[in-house]
Amino acid sequence: MIRSYTLENGRLKPSQDLSADMEKIAWIDLFTPSREEETAVENLLTVALPTREEMEEIEISSRLYVEDGAYFMTATLPSHSDTDKPLMAPVTFILAGKKLITVRYTEPRAFVAFPQRAEKVATGCTNGETILVNLLESIVDRLADILEKAAKDIESLSRDVFESSKGKASTRNDHFQRVLKDIGRKEELVSNVRDSLLTFQRLSGFLAHALDQSKAVKDVRARVKTMSRDVLSLADHANFLSQKITFLLDATLGMINIEQNAIIKIFSVAAVVFLPPTLVASIYGMNFDIMPELNWTFGYPFAIGLMVLSAIIPFWLFRRRGWL
Structure with missing residues (x-):
């Protein structure tokens, strides 16, 4: 599926004809594209899109590179984070001139929420660079929301662990089994967010260098630096939550041993x-x-x-x- 957007008064406007509106299009979003769709975009923009296998490689040189004047940046993003089975998948951001191209095979919430908001509210989007910065900020906000919800759930788990001395032994055993499963799910979620933030740290540094090379406006470069600091603070918070989860796991096992x-x-x-x-x-x-x-x-x-x-x-x- 190909979704394309043009700009109108700082807002995103969906385009119905990719080839006809190519001069006006600022963002092309490829969601689980077929080979024919990839070939069509490559021919229109003369950019070689990475394959899914190439996007999943973990080497920095395969995730952050420059090719034919285009900047390729791949980050790992969580999706379905509100369910018991969150999914981690790579998303590639490509800056080709003043156009932004995204290639993805999952549906992170930011890719749904940001276009809807940008269609209704002027977000200051003027070209692919500003769209990318706004989109990345929306993704970082989403990661912060995930960590915030995880922190609340961990606090609830903490109360469950240390206030579970009442009731029958069989009831307490079932309770501790449920708590252990919940702790495992929260550890998986926080670990996924930490991995995502790590890729974002690398991406933000690469993007800052790319914007310096392209002589982007000072405001955009400042926003990227601010986003980089936000990512670092979120990474520290994720490390704190991971340590707290480890403590709760040890405490739960200790309570089971006491029983x-x-x-x-x-x-x-x-x-x-x-x-x-x-x-x-x-x-x-x-x-x-x-x-x-x-x-x-x-x-x-x-x-x-x-x-x-x-x-x-x-x-x-x-x-x-x-x-x-």
């Missing part, structure tokens, strides 16, 4: 309490001929009382020492 130790302690105490009665019963279960208590009238009550007393004394000692 398991409490159960083992109960079994250990029960074994110690019933060990002396078992010894008494074993002694009077022997088959010796000469045992004074065998013919004693009170022998049976005496043995029963001795077993009960031998069970009560260890239990009382445990309670006195605070082991129970």
